Amino acid sequence: MNNWNFFREALKNFRSTGAIARASPVLIKHLIGSIPSDRPLTVVELGPGEGCVTRALLGTLHPRSTLTAFEINAAFVERLQLIADERLRVIPIGADRLTDHFSPGSVDFVVSSLPLSMIDQSVKQRIIRQSQQVLAPGGEYLQYQYALQDYGLLKDSFSHVSVRFTLANLPPAFVYSCSLGLV
Template sequence: MNHWTTSHDRVLAQRNAEGWMFLIEAARDLRTTGAIAPSSTALARALTEPVRIQAPRPLAVLEAGAGTGPVTRALLPQLSRGSRLDIVEANPRFAARLRQLVATDPHLTARSQQVTVHQTYVEQLDTDQRYDVIVSGLPLTNFNPEQVERIMDRYLELLHPGGTLTYFAYLGTRKARALTASRDEARRHAAVDDIMAAYQRSYATGRWTVWGNLPPAHVWHLQRPLTTAADAPQAQFDGAGR
């Protein structure tokens, strides 16, 4: 049997299984799962770019809301010796799958101790570690404004000065919810959008549009200032993408 075909079929089977798992978990709780399909390869690549451009320097990386692991798989090959990856996933079924993914990943031969999966919420992550890059897969627009503020405050606290937070937001969700959701739900979504817009004005260094995802998404890069919040000027951002 052709080896490439066997490997290709194995990858397709894995992705199909993950797609079904994602749908099942979305049916359990769409608010915290956040989507009906795992992140695409194109979205994963955009989210992990800050890690890729700093390689091969050893980095401390945090991935929050990893789901079934499509972004994790993009991160693992980028981990140089001396790097560390902490993965935070609150869903116990996703967390178990992520541990299996880490244990069997060929890029980590004899180095699986570089990666730790934490089954918890990022706001409750008990660590003194500070990170060079945080990759967030959390569905922020599904949370209430108070939760979003806590999560974003925690992200900035966990970053080294000059560190990068990368996250995505689906296109068109505010308009869709305005048309289909209750008035209270539309107000909640608008309040979260306003909170995130304030963080973008203060910390954004770039935004990219990823059309090859279901649904399409913007990917944002935010940077913690090198100086204190009181001394740091607001980031200048022209909204240009690529």
């Protein structure tokens, strides 16, 4: 799917897509650049869209890692299912069903492109709470956003939250790295 097709799909479903263009390569690097590739990891992706972050993750993850992607848009799910990589599992349901598929402490990284500011407060809180639950000690929740609207929610939910900003995206974006710390 090229940028134009992504744009058309985004216009059809603007509230759930929350973007007009795919994440840029620079933004993707800021988002997933800290994920190690030298060991097998369990990684979950929330809101993969047509898969630009998914493909970058598959390009860097260890051959014995797994990547599970939760996506609600059927057109995007169809595109994701064309990615031929046995590490990838595409789940066509909402990110607020994370704990149906993962047990507590079983995930190393949650990588989210979800448009948090456009998701209902109760659903958003469920997604963040479930992300906390499934993360292993030392695991990280990585998220990009176009505004700092949900900084407070993330600060209240994780013990460490750092934010970076990049102009190299349309529109410019913030990247959060959140962790619960080691227990």
